[in-house]
Amino acid sequence: MTQTRKVDFSGVRWGSVEWTNLGTLYLRACESRSPNPILGDDAAAEAVDRIDYDWARMRRYMLPPANQWLVALRAARLDDWSAAFLGRHPDAVVLHLGCGMDTRAFRLRLPRHVQWFDVDQPNVIELRRKLYADRDGYRMLGSSVTEASWLDETPTDRPTLIVAEGLLMYLPQSEVRTLLQRLTDRFTTGELLFDTLSPMGPRLSKVFxxxxxxxxxxxxxxxxxxxxxxxxxxxxxxxxxxxxxxxTPIRLLYRLIHATPARNYDVLNRFEF
Known part of the structure; x- marks a missing residue:
């Protein structure tokens, strides 16, 4: 049996943005290996198997038994909305903003003529390129999403799906408004999928x-x-x-939280333009 050569990610600094991206990838991989997974991100599991990293330490910090489900629930809902849009528009352009190490482009069944762009900071895209390569219908663009120049790489003659998971809350409101205006000015029609945190998010962030x-x-x-x-x-x-x-214990915990106003701390949103 031929063993797959490991890809060395040991240079990823603990606590960095890249490390956070790896942590989310790891949580989705753990969820995919659970009985009756919600997301079932086999592409994430395959990526983790290929990466040489201190996953034992990651596991101690990320606590998959508790946290993998929130990651999976959020991603699964955005996947469902994305798949529905691509079912209606099989020639769409997809902009996956702040993609991190997400494998959405590989776990969805993409129609043949979809053009998919994964966009993130150059250092994040450099890390992705250790695992993946551009190909027909799929490209990675290394740029801050708040820069305007990367949009010149994207076509404007098709329905456009824009996915921004775990992104907009890290931008000041003025930059969120400018980004959304720039996107809707460029593309004629499409949908925007994103999550938002309540106003408590910035307050808690200042403390923690x-x-x-x-x-x-x-x-x-x-x-x-x-x-x-x-x-x-x-x-x-x-x-x-x-x-x-x-x-059962985690389901009951989530049920309890969902019965309180805390259920609206992290909300998934679907808009059209």
Whole structure:
């Protein structure tokens, strides 16, 4: 049996953005190996198997038994919305903003003519390129999403799906507004999928994470006031679907949280333009 050569990620600094991306990848891989997974991200599991890293230490910090489910629930809802859009528009352009190490482009069944762009900071894309390569219908773009120049690489003659998971809350509100305006100015029609934190997010971040969360909102529908081209379609708590968790203690914990206002701390949003 031929053994797959490991890809060395030992240079990823503990606590860095790249490390956080690896942690999320690891949680999705753990969830994929659970009985009756919600997301079932086999591509993440395959990536983790290929990466040479201190996963034991990662496991002690990330606590997969508790945290893998939130990651899976959020990703699964965005996957469902993405798949529905691509089913209606099999020639779409997809912009996956702040993609990190996410494997959405590989775990979804993409129609043949979809053009997919994974976009993130150059150092993150450099890390991705250790595992993946550009190919027909799939490209990685190394740039801050708040820069304008990377958009010149994307076509504008097709319906466009924009996915921003775990991204917008890390930008100041002014940059969120500018980014969304720039996107809707460039593309004629499509959908925008993203998650938001409540206003408590930035406050808690100042106490626990050096203020890295910059923006929170009590109602993402305020985006319609910022940008007349954006039209609200639907939203869900990131905890929605907790009934599918196969761990009884964790399912009961999520059920308890979902019964309180805390269910709206992290909300998934779907808009059209």
């Amino acid at each position: 994470s050096k203020g890295i969360v910059k923006w929170g909102t009590s109602d993402a529908r305020e985006l319609e006031r910022w940008n007349p081209r954006l039209r609200f379609l639907e939203q869900n708590s990131a905890l929605a679907g907790y009934e599918r968790i196969n761990s």
